[in-house]
Amino acid sequence: MITSLIIVGGGLAGSEAAYQAAQRGIKVRLYEMRPRKSTGAHISDKLAELVCSNSLGSNLIDRASGLLKAELRIMDSLIVSCADSAAVPAGGALAVDREKFAETVTARIESHPNIEIVREEVRRIPDEPCIIASGPLTSESLANDIARVLGSEHLYFYDALAPIVNADSIDMSIAFKASRYGKGDDDEGDYINCPFSKDEYENFVRELLHAERIQLREFEEAIKNGVNAGPDKFFEGCLPVEIIASRGEKSLAFGPMRPVGLTDPRTGRWAFATAQLRQDNLAASLYNIVGFQTNLTWTEQKRVFRLIPGLQNAEFARYGQMHRNTFINSPTLLEPTMQSRARADLFFAGQITGVEGYMGNAASGLVAGINAARFLTGLPPLTFPPPTMIGALCHYVTHAEPKTFQPMKAAFGLMPPLENAPRGKRDRAKRYAERAMRGIKEMGEMKENVMREGKGK
Numbered sequence: 001m002i003t004s005l006i007i008v009g010g011g012l013a014g015s016e017a018a019y020q021a022a023q024r025g026i027k028v029r030l031y032e033m034r035p036r037k038s039t040g041a042h043i044s045d046k047l048a049e050l051v052c053s054n055s056l057g058s059n060l061i062d063r064a065s066g067l068l069k070a071e072l073r074i075m076d077s078l079i080v081s082c083a084d085s086a087a088v089p090a091g092g093a094l095a096v097d098r099e100k101f102a103e104t105v106t107a108r109i110e111s112h113p114n115i116e117i118v119r120e121e122v123r124r125i126p127d128e129p130c131i132i133a134s135g136p137l138t139s140e141s142l143a144n145d146i147a148r149v150l151g152s153e154h155l156y157f158y159d160a161l162a163p164i165v166n167a168d169s170i171d172m173s174i175a176f177k178a179s180r181y182g183k184g185d186d187d188e189g190d191y192i193n194c195p196f197s198k199d200e201y202e203n204f205v206r207e208l209l210h211a212e213r214i215q216l217r218e219f220e221e222a223i224k225n226g227v228n229a230g231p232d233k234f235f236e237g238c239l240p241v242e243i244i245a246s247r248g249e250k251s252l253a254f255g256p257m258r259p260v261g262l263t264d265p266r267t268g269r270w271a272f273a274t275a276q277l278r279q280d281n282l283a284a285s286l287y288n289i290v291g292f293q294t295n296l297t298w299t300e301q302k303r304v305f306r307l308i309p310g311l312q313n314a315e316f317a318r319y320g321q322m323h324r325n326t327f328i329n330s331p332t333l334l335e336p337t338m339q340s341r342a343r344a345d346l347f348f349a350g351q352i353t354g355v356e357g358y359m360g361n362a363a364s365g366l367v368a369g370i371n372a373a374r375f376l377t378g379l380p381p382l383t384f385p386p387p388t389m390i391g392a393l394c395h396y397v398t399h400a401e402p403k404t405f406q407p408m409k410a411a412f413g414l415m416p417p418l419e420n421a422p423r424g425k426r427d428r429a430k431r432y433a434e435r436a437m438r439g440i441k442e443m444g445e446m447k448e449n450v451m452r453e454g455k456g457k
């Protein structure tokens with residue numbers, strides 16, 4: 001029986017995966033190309049280097065990211081344990097001293113008797129059992145090989161995240177359901193439409209153009225001229241909404257906000273311009289603002305996009321962005337166990353699977369590491385239940401609509417709806433968290449049983 005595993009990439013996902021597999025008695029060879037070869041964003045040779053913010057999000061259990069951390073603690077996550085030990089004061093959030101954090105992860109991995117670190121670039125998907133966790137800046141040779149093996153139509157080099165809002169925060173006394181020219185599956189209409197008067201449109205465009213933007217990195221400059229950014233953008237130059245707006249006063253009204261064929265049932269007419277929202281999950285609790293990928297800062301997105309009629313009280317489950325980001329079409333290619341559908345000994349983890357956020361990426365690494373170990377020891381894979389945040393995230397990235405798939409971070413809207421859900425947002429969040437903690441404790445006990453059977457150390 002093979003009991004060794006190759007992991008490509010020593011970032012958040014790869015380090016977590018290596019630890020989980022090694023704890024279960026698997027001999028791991030962890031390949032990290034730094035410092036020999038750089039990604040363009042990392043600056044050190046340490047594992048789990050945080051490339052940007054030193055905040056790992058909320059620590060409060062009634063926040064999506066806080067719940068994810070609570071679940072990861074129960075599952076004995078290396079990344080969360082190292083983050084806890086490197087924490088700096090940050091109110092309700094978990095922020096870390098980034099150097100101490102990366103040093104602690106590196107030391108824990110280096111000293112693990114079952115892990116060998118190899119400082120080399122992997123240029124092809126290995127033929128042996130492996131986890132690919134090479135991140136948003138996967139090296140070019142490996143990316144080419146991934147495209148060769150999975151099909152180039154399933155690999156993307158930029159993301160184009162449109163903001164997502166919670167459906168119950170949309171004001172349906174202003175917005176209306178309709179499909180363009182009534183051509184949809186649903187009689188009521190497949191889209192939620194937000195109609196603008198001329199004044200509202202002009203004000204919106206003015207605010208959009210003056211809003212603060214996130215600075216693009218050198219390797220992201222191509223975004224300003226349009227890039228291929230995902231399955232439905234494959235053949236066109238996809239642009240941030242503020243760049244489209246800058247090309248002419250009416251460019252949005254003739255582009256993503258064109259109102260033609262969208263009759264407002266209250267006026268019987270087409271509006272001056274219309275922002276459309278498309279359903280984003282099966283439970284219809286999340287809607288994305290179509291074509292509104294953006295590099296506005298989060299604060300500015302909240303301010304400017306709340307000027308859209310009907311979204312004045314919108315709650316954002318995900319903010320928009322456009323970044324350099326290598327990711328695969330996981331809904332077509334992966335199981336929620338992070339296992340390839342085509343090859344049972346091939347796993348993917350981290351940002352390359354379309355998971356967003358430091359903690360989400362650690363979580364997908366944890367799932368891949370546990371399941372690769374189970375595969376190698378002849379145990380069936382574990383699917384984390386969708387009522388847990390880890391399970392909800394893995395479920396989303398492997399069950400989203402493949403044609404419009406874009407990366408996603410932890411959010412309560414990804415979880416199955418609650419029965420008799422309370423009306424208040426915080427009460428609902430608490431109920432989601434209680435349900436998730438029951439589910440994850442069962443998964444934790446399962447892990448203990450496997451360890452007691454002598455598979456782990």
Ligand SMILES: Cc1cc2nc3c(=O)[nH]c(=O)nc-3n(C[C@H](O)[C@H](O)[C@H](O)COP(=O)(O)OP(=O)(O)OC[C@H]3O[C@@H](n4cnc5c(N)ncnc54)[C@H](O)[C@@H]3O)c2cc1C
Nearest residue numbers: 009011012013033052053121122134135139350351357358
């Ligand atoms: C510029 C930038 C800023 C970001 N800012 C944030 C932020 O503020 N907050 C946030 O939550 N997320 C941020 N992200 C996303 C962030 O990258 C992820 O949340 C997280 O780092 C992803 O974890 P990962 O393990 O998938 O990838 P990484 O942490 O990037 O790890 C992948 C590792 O694989 C290595 N590698 C790549 N190719 C090969 C190869 N062929 N062979 C061997 N090793 C290889 C890389 O050197 C790297 O160490 C940012 C991303 C970028 C690019």
